[in-house]
Amino acid sequence: MPEMNFCPQCASPLVPGQASGRERLICSRPCGYIYYDNPLPVVGAIVEYDDDTVILTQNIGWPAEWFGIVTGFLEKGEEPAEAILREIREEIGLTDARIVSFLGIYTFYQRNEVIFTYHVRASGTIIMDATELQAVKIVPVAKLRPWPFGTGPAVADWLKARTEARQ
Ligand SMILES: [Zn+2]
Numbered sequence: 001m002p003e004m005n006f007c008p009q010c011a012s013p014l015v016p017g018q019a020s021g022r023e024r025l026i027c028s029r030p031c032g033y034i035y036y037d038n039p040l041p042v043v044g045a046i047v048e049y050d051d052d053t054v055i056l057t058q059n060i061g062w063p064a065e066w067f068g069i070v071t072g073f074l075e076k077g078e079e080p081a082e083a084i085l086r087e088i089r090e091e092i093g094l095t096d097a098r099i100v101s102f103l104g105i106y107t108f109y110q111r112n113e114v115i116f117t118y119h120v121r122a123s124g125t126i127i128m129d130a131t132e133l134q135a136v137k138i139v140p141v142a143k144l145r146p147w148p149f150g151t152g153p154a155v156a157d158w159l160k161a162r163t164e165a166r167q
Contacts (some may be wrong), residue, residue: 010033040113044116045084046155048121048141053138054069055138056139060131060133101119102116113150141159
């Protein structure tokens with residue numbers, strides 16, 4: 001995360017100080033600004049596609065072996081369920097998408113984000129937004145291997161629930 005250095009209210013330097021029971025960055029002038037650094041809300045979806053597959057995406061700048069589920073920031077005034085369908089439309093061009101279930105809220109501590117995660121079923125022709133993504137891949141559910149951070153635990157829980165439901 002980029003560090004915040006200056007007060008957005010008066011442009012003075014922020015300095016460490018105590019506020020609401022924690023050390024935080026506070027304005028060095030008496031304008032009263034406190035940088036709470038609250039987590040940002042993000043939406044994510046395990047997008048199930050044709051023939052028991054899932055769509056994974058790779059953001060621009062990620063290493064070639066990294067893939068994740070579709071994610072994006074919640075916009076002001078937007079419901080999380082609307083936001084994830086918008087992200088799916090924008091990032092991979094799928095307009096025929098519907099939410100199957102809400103999977104839960106997962107915390108991505110390293111990025112200071114909370115991720116509202118959904119299971120979505122979608123079909124149609126994938127059109128990758130090349131301004132945000134550098135690769136998209138379709139992975140059979142049987143070959144999906146969750147990663148240990150961010151949206152990975154959501155994938156792990158989804159796979160576990162799916163396996164149990166089929167037993
Ligand atoms: Zn200030």
